[in-house]
Amino acid sequence: MNNKTNILVHTSLFIAMGVVLPQFFHIIGQGSRFLPMHIPILLGSLLLGPEAGLVIGLVTPLLSSLLTGMPPLMPPIAPFMAVELSIMGWFAGFLNRRRPQSLFWNLLLTIAGGRAVYALLTLLFASVIINNDQAPLLYIGYALLSCTPGILLQIILIPVLHRILSQILYAGKNMEGGKGK
16 A cells, blocks of 8 residues: 555544544543543544644544534534544644654643634634623633543543554554654
8 A cells, every 4th residue: 555545544544433432432421521532533643644633633523423423513512523623633743743752742732722722612602603691711611621531531541552553553664744753
């Protein structure tokens, strides 16, 4: 397989993981708390680069919504997640391409930026669409604090999985974006 075919196949696998993994968390009612869809998207972005990360982040929540009903289309959680995760996917891949030795800090910046995007989208929806004049900090705080377990899980799990997958997928090869060590 050539490099582009490899990236396409791996992109598809990360999208599939992003649809399947959250189902296990939703069975126990913890999907939104642990952010399981973020894990394959961030991993795919770090391993495959920003372009693949953008595609994985955009397609995964929308496809999952269509196939499983989660995240729901209304209220517009799936579209908000598609925006958040496509930005996170691109940003994680971009940072990892620029500074592969700083995986932990790249991950922290990406997660913080993604949560800020989600908080902003939630705030805009609440204030403009449903004309809710409650304190804006309430929406931002909820977007950031409600998923603290998921953020901690990402910070712990993704570097470990990244190292393992890098060694398995790219042993001796250097795919685009897959040079984070």
